[in-house]
Amino acid sequence: MIPRRSAGLAKLMPSVAARLQSTMTPKELDAEFQKSVHDLAPKYQSNPGTQTKNGVLPVAEALQLINSRSYNLLSLDIEHYERHSQNVLELGVSVYKPAYQAHALFPHIVNFHIILKEGLNYFNGKYVPDNRLKNVTGQSILATKTEAIEILAKIFEELDVSKTLLVGHGIGSDLSVLRKWGLQIPETLRVVDTTKLWLSLRITSKKSALWFVLDKLGIPYAFLHNAVNDSYYTLVACLMLSSPEIRNNLVAKDLKFDLETEEELEVRSVRCSPSDESLDKRGPVRNSSIVKPMYFHLPVAKDAVKFVEDKLKELP
Secondary structure: OOOOOOHHHHHHHHHHHHHHHOOOOOHHHHHHHHHHHHOOOHHHOOOOOOOOOOOEOOHHHHHHHHHOOOOEEEEEEEEEOOOOOOOEEEEEEEEEOHHHOOOOOOOOEEEEEEEEHHHOOOOOOOOOOOOOOOOOOOOEEEEOHHHHHHHHHHHHHHHOHHHEEEEEOOOHHHHHHHHHHOOOOOOOOEEEEHHHHHHOOOOOOOOOOHHHHHHHHOOOOOOOOOHHHHHHHHHHHHHHHOOHHHHHHOEEEEEEEEOOOOEEEEEEEEOOOOOHHHHOOOOOOOOOOOOOOOOOOOOOOOOHHHHHHHHHHHOO
16 A cells, blocks of 8 residues: 555645745645645755755745746756866856746746856866857856956846845765855855755655656757756756656656565656656767767657657546
């Protein structure tokens, strides 16, 4: 049988959802928001006294603040030289301000791509793709480390840290780099980790790499390991993973009989997404000395009509 929550925990869930709901979440989203919070495992809840590392918010609190549409989202990514991580090659920053687009059907995101002059003599390509000049979001900026620090400081100042959430996919190491540079980042800065947002869906597959999350969510992408491409895609994934309606309806829940334990287990998957098997054939060839990114899925060779029919059946 599917493991049931304890009676104490069952009583806790509604109270947590009600406390987080407040007036921060648009009224029309109340029911969906409560449902999405109730579905969270205890470790992702926002209980009093919850300790966070590097300012990373519990998932429940992150969902609340993002859905309030009162906080800017600043997505950050740093690319390093593959042989010496202390050598920074690029910085990517993507900004979403809900103040002028609270009800927009698609977000307007402003992107900044900074290529460091100090890193121009270093090239990736053996373990990580060299995509420094493959910015798909627009214009790149060539700057010194000193200029980059000044640019980041101006972005933080413009957005007002007290009204901004920093977004990243496993962002702890990037914050450490910026603090070592001397950038004044308040310890009170609140951080949303998209890795945790993804894992909180409790998809049966335990993979959480950015490319895997993007594929599963149906977000087209190319040239990852370019700093601004990564910051942009991370922000788009964050917005999707923070949507109560997406969280509640995109995850399919099925029962599978476990022959070893002789129990029925809940299996979770993302509707209309590529199978894990097909995704294993996509991406850089890890066992090669030359990194060869593969950005396209292999075409379906047979049963084309059935393939489309099956995907349509998965629609919520």
